[in-house]
Amino acid sequence: MNTAPGPVPVAPFTGPPRHPLDPDPTRATKARAVFALGLIGALTGLFIGGVVPATVALQLARQARREAYTSGGFLTGAAWLRRGERLAWTGLVLVAVAVVAAVVVGVIRLAEAPYGQDFAPNVN
Template sequence: MRHPDDPEPIRDSKALTAYILGWIAVATGLLVGGVVPAVVALALARQARGEIADGQGWRTGDRLAVRGQLLAWIALGLAVLAVCAAVTIGVLLRSANPNHDFPPGVN
């Protein structure tokens, strides 16, 4: 039983922020703009998990922090996929037209 003077457990705000930023990162991951919120979400989730562990039960939100990390990694994977697809398409388009238009007088 809890003592009446003990504080109420509270949800860690960094965990919630990491979760929200994870969703923003996933939504913008294919546009490569999701890299920034994903990196921030990873940093905040790590800090939140440390604070939750140090809180000894007075801080909650570990699930949100873990989900934020997962979403951030998914967003980074989407960004890498988008960059690889763009490079592949660029190489294929460049190789499809190998003719170079050199100026007159060039052998």
């Protein structure tokens, strides 16, 4: 028996055979929602309006992670979840910066305001 010279073709390993009733891996729809809400939270963070979508994104991310864990690997989208969570935290940090800046500006303006009644210069 003669064999042809050269490397032997190897079939790619696809892992253990799947059961025919196993569902196909799909991206979690909550992962897209977390990313979109995180993006909105980050974009509107300086306007204080980003706190609502950012907190909703973090709550959805928690639910999506729990669902992905219980699905046994059939729900994907972990990268979208991570990006959405980072954007949501960025939005919350921007909200905190905006609130602190508003408080500082308010305190400075209050300190510069005249105290008591302001009389004309010719009044004793």
